[in-house]
Amino acid sequence: MAHPYQCIQVCKPDPQNQEKWMILGACGPNVVSCISNGITAIWPMQNDRFKEDDPKEPPGKKLKLANPTEERPNVSQMLVSSDSQYLVTVTAEDKCVHVFHITADGHLQELTQRSMPKRPCAITLTADNSTILCADKFGDVYALPLLPSPEEAEVLPKPATEAAEATPQKTFIPAATPLTVHSGRNRKALEAQLKQATQQMKTKEPLKFKHELLLGHVSMLTDIAYATVDPQEAGRQPRNYILTADRDEHIRISRGAPQSHIIEGFCQGHQEFVSKLCLIKPGLLVSGGGDSHLFVWDWLNCQLLKRIDVKNRVLDFFKDHPQYIATLEGQEEINIAISGLWAIPGGESKESVLVACEGVPALFHFMITIGQADPDVCHVLPLVGNPLDFAMLDLALDGIIAVVSVDNVHEPGSTSSRRQGDRPSRLQLFKINSSERWESYSGMTETLQWFSCEAPGGRAAGGEATAPGQVTVEDMSAGAGEKVMRDLLYGVENLRKRAGADE
Amino acid sequence: MAGEANKKQKREEYRKSLSKEQQKLALPKKKFYRQRAHANPFSDHSLTYPASPASMDWASYYPAFVAKNEESEYVATQPREDTLAVRKLSKAVEIADIGCGFGGLLFALAPRLPETLLVGMEIRTSVTEFVQEKIRAMRSQNVSRGEYQNVACLRANTMKFLPNFFTKSQLSKIFLCFPDPHFKTRKHKARIVSTTLNSEYAYVLKPGGIVYTITDVEDLHNWMVEHFVAHPSFERVGEEEQEKDVCVQVMRTETEEGKKVERNGGHKFVACFRRLEDPTWP
Ligand SMILES: C[S@@+](CC[C@H](N)C(=O)[O-])C[C@H]1O[C@@H](n2cnc3c(N)ncnc32)[C@H](O)[C@@H]1O
Numbered sequence: 001m002a003h004p005y006q007c008i009q010v011c012k013p014d015p016q017n018q019e020k021w022m023i024l025g026a027c028g029p030n031v032v033s034c035i036s037n038g039i040t041a042i043w044p045m046q047n048d049r050f051k052e053d054d055p056k057e058p059p060g061k062k063l064k065l066a067n068p069t070e071e072r073p074n075v076s077q078m079l080v081s082s083d084s085q086y087l088v089t090v091t092a093e094d095k096c097v098h099v100f101h102i103t104a105d106g107h108l109q110e111l112t113q114r115s116m117p118k119r120p121c122a123i124t125l126t127a128d129n130s131t132i133l134c135a136d137k138f139g140d141v142y143a144l145p146l147l148p149s150p151e152e153a154e155v156l157p158k159p160a161t162e163a164a165e166a167t168p169q170k171t172f173i174p175a176a177t178p179l180t181v182h183s184g185r186n187r188k189a190l191e192a193q194l195k196q197a198t199q200q201m202k203t204k205e206p207l208k209f210k211h212e213l214l215l216g217h218v219s220m221l222t223d224i225a226y227a228t229v230d231p232q233e234a235g236r237q238p239r240n241y242i243l244t245a246d247r248d249e250h251i252r253i254s255r256g257a258p259q260s261h262i263i264e265g266f267c268q269g270h271q272e273f274v275s276k277l278c279l280i281k282p283g284l285l286v287s288g289g290g291d292s293h294l295f296v297w298d299w300l301n302c303q304l305l306k307r308i309d310v311k312n313r314v315l316d317f318f319k320d321h322p323q324y325i326a327t328l329e330g331q332e333e334i335n336i337a338i339s340g341l342w343a344i345p346g347g348e349s350k351e352s353v354l355v356a357c358e359g360v361p362a363l364f365h366f367m368i369t370i371g372q373a374d375p376d377v378c379h380v381l382p383l384v385g386n387p388l389d390f391a392m393l394d395l396a397l398d399g400i401i402a403v404v405s406v407d408n409v410h411e412p413g414s415t416s417s418r419r420q421g422d423r424p425s426r427l428q429l430f431k432i433n434s435s436e437r438w439e440s441y442s443g444m445t446e447t448l449q450w451f452s453c454e455a456p457g458g459r460a461a462g463g464e465a466t467a468p469g470q471v472t473v474e475d476m477s478a479g480a481g482e483k484v485m486r487d488l489l490y491g492v493e494n495l496r497k498r499a500g501a502d503e
Numbered sequence: 504m505a506g507e508a509n510k511k512q513k514r515e516e517y518r519k520s521l522s523k524e525q526q527k528l529a530l531p532k533k534k535f536y537r538q539r540a541h542a543n544p545f546s547d548h549s550l551t552y553p554a555s556p557a558s559m560d561w562a563s564y565y566p567a568f569v570a571k572n573e574e575s576e577y578v579a580t581q582p583r584e585d586t587l588a589v590r591k592l593s594k595a596v597e598i599a600d601i602g603c604g605f606g607g608l609l610f611a612l613a614p615r616l617p618e619t620l621l622v623g624m625e626i627r628t629s630v631t632e633f634v635q636e637k638i639r640a641m642r643s644q645n646v647s648r649g650e651y652q653n654v655a656c657l658r659a660n661t662m663k664f665l666p667n668f669f670t671k672s673q674l675s676k677i678f679l680c681f682p683d684p685h686f687k688t689r690k691h692k693a694r695i696v697s698t699t700l701n702s703e704y705a706y707v708l709k710p711g712g713i714v715y716t717i718t719d720v721e722d723l724h725n726w727m728v729e730h731f732v733a734h735p736s737f738e739r740v741g742e743e744e745q746e747k748d749v750c751v752q753v754m755r756t757e758t759e760e761g762k763k764v765e766r767n768g769g770h771k772f773v774a775c776f777r778r779l780e781d782p783t784w785p
Contacts, residue, residue: 138692140699216699218544218662218692231784239784248663249554254702255784261698261735262781263706266666268555497547 003028003457004426005405006488007075008389011084014104021393022106023403023448024087025426026075028457028488031089035106040450043100043108074488077120081129086111086146088132090120092488097123097134099146112148114209121221126256127228127240133214135221135244143212143257214260219246222289222495223277226256229300230282243285243299245274247495251287253299265302269295273495278341280351280368288338290496294355296368305370310355311336313378317362321382324361324413336360337492342390345400346436354402356387358492361412363387363404365438381438384424385412388489398443402430407489415490427452510535510629527643533605536633541683542626544662544693552664559668562590565620567652569593596620599669599707600678601661602695604759606634608680610641611757613654615749623656624668631658662695665703672709676750679727681760684720696727698734705736708778713740717754717773719764724772731776740775751775 005025013035014020021036031043073091080087080102087100087108095116100108118136125132125146132144225243230236240256241264251267251274254260272290279285285299292311297304314336318324340356346367355364363381385406393401408426411417427448431441445452487494514535521529542548553559562569570593598616600608603623613621625631634656641651659668682695691697696716704714714737716727731737745751755761755771764771 213699215702216697218700237785250666252666259735259782259785261702261705263666263671263702265671266555268667271554 002408002426002453002455003485004385004388004407004409004489005032006388007078008391008403008405008427009078009080009087010391010393010403011080011102013084013102013106015084016104019396021395022084022102023391023393023451024078024080025405025451025455026078026089027455028485029072029074029091030455030457031075031078031087031100031108032451032455033106033108034448034451036444036447038447039106040455041107042455043110074484076488077123079123079125081125081146082127083129086129088123088125088146090123090134092119095119097132097144099132112209114144114148114207114211116142117207122224124224124226126226131257133224133226133242135224137220139217139219139221139246141214141216141221141224141242141244141260143214145210148209212257214242214257215244215252215254215263217244217246217248217250217252219248219250220495221246222273222275225277225279225285227279227282228256243277243279245277245287245289247273247497249274249289251277251285251297251299253302267295267297267299267302267304269304269307273497275492275495276338276341278343278353280343280353284351284370286341286343286353286368288341288355290335290337290493292336294338294341294353294366296370306368308366308368308376310338310357310364310366313364313380314357314360317360317364317380317382318413335493335496337496339490339492340387340390342392344392344432354390356390358490359386359413359415361386361406363390379437381430383412383428385419386410386415386489395443398431398441400432401441401444402432402438404428404430409485410489415486415493425452510537528640530640531633531636533633536605536629538627538629542660544626544660544695548626548660550658550660550664552659552667554667556666556668556670556673558589560589561592561596561655564622564655564657565592565596565652567649568620592620594618594620595673596622596655596669597674598622598676598678599624599661599674600680602626602679602682603634603656604630604681606637606656607758607762608678608754609634609654609656610637610651611753612750614650615753617650617653619653621654622668623654624659624661625656626658626660628658631656662700665707669707671706672712674707675709675712677704677708677712677714678750678754679714679716680754680758681718681764682716682723684718684723686722694723694726696730698730701730701734701737705734705778710778710780712778713748713750714776714778715750715754715773716775717758717761717771719760719769719771721770721772724774728774731774736779736781737776738779740777745773745775748775 005027007026009024011022012018012020013022023034025032034040073093075089076092077090085102087102089098091098095118097114097116097120099111101111102108116134116136118138120134120136122135123132130146132146134142134144221244223245227241227243228238229241230238242254242256242260244252249270249272253264255262255264270289270291274287274289276288277285283298283300285297286294288294293307293309295304296306296308337358338355339358342354344352344354344365346352351368353366353368355366361383363383365379365381367377369376383404383406385408388405388407391403393403395401405426406424406428408423409419411419429441429444430438433439517535518526570591597619598621600623603609603625606623609621609623623634638651638654638656645651679695685691685693714731718724732739751773761771
């Protein structure tokens with residue numbers, strides 16, 4: 001039995017053929033893909049061959065290719081550009097941002113690896129797909145060009161020796177002195193300062209690639225969103241915003257680059273960490289985290305519109321499914337931790353959001369009514385395991401298809417007990433029926449057979465190994481590997497502050 | 504910390520040794536409130552802070568400035584479910600002394616700016632308690648003149664929670680007096696001035712508002728100047744204007760650290776920065 005998919009993305013790789021879909025899953029250290037025509041691939045293993053006979057690849061690149069028996073860092077984030085041309089992933093242990101080109105026939109070609117100074121916690125892309133925004137554990141947001149310039153591509157990836165030889169920059173000589181700034185207060189000076197500051201922070205090796213520090217919190221960042229809003233005024237350019245959430249209950253609204261140093265406001269009200277931001281439509285934000293409620297915001301005006309009770313829906317779900325009740329026993333104070341929020345295109349007046357809570361084997365679909373007294377309707381979608389990620393495909397024939405990655409290794413309702421008995425498939429598929437309810441969907445089951453049930457997770461950092469004929473998840477002792485997997489799948493509740501961890 | 508508990512106990516014993524009247528008027532003794540110099544601004548601490556400025560109970564800190572008619576108004580309106588109902592002040596806090604330590608600057612400025620509300624923010628618990636005790640005593644000693652009603656001190660980690668206390672453009676002055684230098688490069692993110700943190704100071708300051716900085720560590724002075732002038736929301740205040748500002752004089756002479764540096768014959772580096780208007784959207 002294979003490692004579950006900690007991340008799932010879907011895309012339409014061929015602009016000429018909208019019926020062709022591709023599902024990408026991060027499975028431990030591997031990226032697994034499956035195309036509608038049944039072709040499957042695993043990165044990096046299968047791609048090794050692919051790259052070997054591609055003469056255009058710079059020769060240095062092969063050095064970087066992972067040896068399948070070697071321990072490799074786990075994929076913690078995955079994002080496909082809105083034009084389906086590129087896949088961006090983050091690997092956790094080495095803090096690397098990877099960019100792949102997705103070819104029309106569904107192959108992944110790795111273009112760059114950039115190692116960040118601090119562990120990236122969330123990534124997003126600007127609306128034009130030109131820039132990656134990377135939010136890290138130390139609270140900083142960096143902008144990286146999606147594709148490095150040709151000169152940089154020469155240097156990247158650099159052999160290990162070169163990196164070791166890079167001389168640390170010892171003294172901080174500011175690019176902008178008080179004098180220069182008075183004469184020419186401009187963005188250039190700031191940029192230079194920011195670069196210097198970054199290099200200062202990370203004493204050993206200045207980053208070798210183009211990157212710009214856009215903003216920073218003094219708190220671990222948990223999510224980031226990029227929004228473009230049309231001010232609806234003649235002659236006004238669309239405005240770009242960066243929304244950032246942190247472990248200290250903040251949601252910050254900043255302007256987009258080059259004015260990202262300007263904070264427009266904060267959406268305040270959360271009492272616990274914020275873990276997820278979800279833009280439902282241009283002016284409407286839903287946020288969730290360690291609180292019992294979701295918060296719905298008119299974020300351009302930093303106004304709270306309403307709060308939606310999730311915790312009681314979760315408790316209702318557990319009451320209706322007493323088989324999971326054991327996990328609730330003895331816990332006086334039950335906390336929920338929002339691990340996923342996804343906007344679902346809804347009917348006319350209704351906005352809707354799909355919600356996942358860590359360790360709860362269901363998805364909660366809320367229809368949000370704004371400015372009306374009627375309660376928010378919630379449809380519960382029970383799952384065979386805890387939800388890990390979700391993606392949505394729009395098919396001409398069948399409409400909207402939900403692809404849910406479920407935990408096939410732990411008991412549903414638990415983030416730590418191993419499953420007894422049969423293991424389910426790693427994917428569950430649903431479609432929205434005519435009455436806007438989810439029903440299970442089997443239209444893609446055959447094509448996805450290998451992807452959902454067999455694709456191996458490879459040998460991940462922490463000792464996980466699931467290639468056929470090798471050690472399987474079952475054999476893995478409840479040791480380091482188990483902990484690595486649990487951290488990879490269930491990191492959200494850990495964001496909660498513990499009383500007394502202090503002074 | 505055993506030492507902490509010990510000091511608290513000694514504080515109590517000292518209080519009990521005084522008569523009721525003396526208790527009200529006696530100034531706290533610093534020796535009972537000293538605390539380890541550094542608190543980690545990244546760690547969680549069991550801090551209390553409002554979810555938003557709207558839910559901050561300023562009225563308890565400035566009872567003499569509670570808005571009239573507030574009582575009736577407040578019963579009539581339903582509290583929003585996300586904010587606790589709080590009594591409003593007749594005016595907003597305008598001056599913040601960040602990392603105020605034992606509060607020397609606050610006690611010197613308060614009588615000079617009687618109509619302005621000042622707040623000291625300090626991360627160390629017992630240092631904060633000292634300033635709060637001293638405010639209580641100073642108010643009692645000056646009841647007839649009504650002095651020191653405009654000053655308060657609260658415990659906060661300003662590097663994380665400034666926007667929880669102040670709304671956009673609320674403040675007209677921020678003081679950063681003798682901040683901890685955090686010499687090691689590795690610790691530079693712990694400094695109270697950085698390019699990214701300066702955006703938060705810009706957020707709570709109104710255009711035209713001033714950040715005052717003073718330090719005896721030349722490297723830190725250079726660092727603060729570099730980071731503020733590099734930030735597009737600030738410009739440095741010229742020497743002449745700076746020297747005319749009474750707040751600059753007070754900051755040089757009245758802070759505890761300022762006095763210490765004076766005694767040791769050290770040098771004091773001052774720099775002030777003006778908050779500029781935000782540029783128009785591109
Ligand atoms: C060297 S003292 C200066 C005290 C006072 N301003 C003076 O000049 O006498 C620096 C003060 O800043 C406080 N401090 C450091 N980081 C802080 C933070 N993040 N929030 C609030 N206070 C902080 C320290 O506890 C310390 O009392």
